[in-house]
Amino acid sequence: xxxxxxxxxxxxxxxxxxxxxxxxxxxxxxxxxxxxxxxxxxxxxxxxxxxxxxxxxxxxxxxxxxxxxxxxxxxxxxxxxxxxxxxxxxxxxxxxxxxxxxxxxxxxxxxxxxxxxxxxxxxxxxxxxxxxxxxxxxxxxxxxxxxxxxxxxxxxxxxxxxxxxxxxxxxxxxxxxxxxxxxxxxxxxxxxxxxxxxxxxxxxxxxxxxxxxxxxxxxxxxxxxxxxxxxxxxxxxxxxxxxxxxxxxxxxxxxxxxxxxxxxxxxxxxxxxxxxxxxxxxxxxxxxxxxxxxxxxxxxxxxxx
Numbered sequence: 379x380x381x382x383x384x385x386x387x388x389x390x391x392x393x394x395x396x397x398x399x400x401x402x403x404x405x406x407x408x409x410x411x412x413x414x415x416x417x418x419x420x421x422x423x424x425x426x427x428x429x430x431x432x433x434x435x436x437x438x439x440x441x442x443x444x445x446x447x448x449x450x451x452x453x454x455x456x457x458x459x460x461x462x463x464x465x466x467x468x469x470x471x472x473x474x475x476x477x478x479x480x481x482x483x484x485x486x487x488x489x490x491x492x493x494x495x496x497x498x499x500x501x502x503x504x505x506x507x508x509x510x511x512x513x514x515x516x517x518x519x520x521x522x523x524x525x526x527x528x529x530x531x532x533x534x535x536x537x538x539x540x541x542x543x544x545x546x547x548x549x550x551x552x553x554x555x556x557x558x559x560x561x562x563x564x565x566x567x568x569x570x571x572x573x574x575x576x577x578x579x580x581x582x583x584x585x586x587x588x589x590x591x592x593x594x595x596x597x598x599x600x601x602x603x604x605x606x607x608x609x610x611x612x613x614x615x616x617x618x619x620x621x622x623x624x625x626x627x628x629x630x631x632x633x634x635x636x637x638x639x640x641x642x643x644x645x646x647x648x649x650x651x652x653x654x655x656x657x658x659x660x661x662x663x664x665x666x667x668x669x670x671x672x673x674x675x676x677x678x679x680x681x682x683x
Contacts (some may be wrong), residue, residue, distance in 0.1 A: 399469035403452060403480060404445030404487075411668065412538050413440035418672040419542030419561045422625055424682045425553075426546045435494060436545060440538065442491030443506045447534070449484035450514030453477050458522075458587045464580065484514075498545035505541045509534040525590045528573055536566035560619045564671065567616060570609035571645050572664035574602060578648075578657035598657070603649040606660065610641040620675055630671075630678035637671055 452470045459471035469475035496503035513534040520527035543558030577591040578598045584591055594601045617634035620626045644663050648656040
């Protein structure tokens with residue numbers, strides 16, 4: 379009996395460890411944030427009303443595609459991840475998972491995810507495939523070549539908003555891409571102060587691994603901080619567009635304005651102080667930004683008559 383319990387406990391431990399590794403492989407927290415944008419953008423579409431089954435289906439499809447892209451990212455960066463403190467324990471880089479197993483997962487997850495997205499609309503499936511390819515096979519290797527990788531990576535980083543919007547398209551009905559592009563623009567611009575703040579804080583780790591992610595080859599400089607201020611400032615007029623194009627109302631417009639002004643403020647603080655605590659303030663502010671902005675727009679959505 380004791381031997382059976384020991385075997386059972388051992389099996390449970392192995393299974394729990396494997397599940398944990400797959401959560402790490404898909405970068406669950408990051409994927410959840412990405413899919414959150416997809417779902418809210420879908421719900422913001424004028425012809426969509428909340429349907430729990432559809433929302434769950436979209437969430438699963440988005441998680442599978444995003445998880446596949448993140449798995450490809452970890453496969454291609456396994457040697458680099460092994461040299462970085464914060465990524466050395468990832469399943470592929472640590473050797474707990476073979477690259478073959480990770481590739482099989484990426485292929486199956488990506489394929490199933492794209493099939494689910496196709497059930498919403500062909501446009502959603504096509505954009506999902508584009509996002510997966512750009513992130514996994516273009517942005518990932520480009521990170522070691524040139525800092526333009528951040529600009530390239532911002533495209534698949536913002537595509538979830540457009541994917542969610544076009545997932546609302548149904549055959550035989552009139553639809554517009556405008557709202558999706560507006561939501562895309564909000565998330566596209568947000569990524570620059572967000573990602574450069576992360577790269578500022580983790581600069582030594584990134585540099586040791588050969589990543590070129592800051593605008594300046596000299597690392598965290600005034601030029602980098604100024605770029606963050608500029609993109610944060612651009613977020614202010616873009617944040618007015620959901621109200622102007624009748625996606626959401628005036629209450630959310632003021633919330634967006636407040637959030638965007640705050641992002642400009644913390645970015646200016648970084649420019650003035652040029653230190654890691656200020657970069658962390660930008661980074662943590664950006665983490666809350668998307669949740670506040672997208673939820674406020676959905677709560678204040680303008681319903682069609």
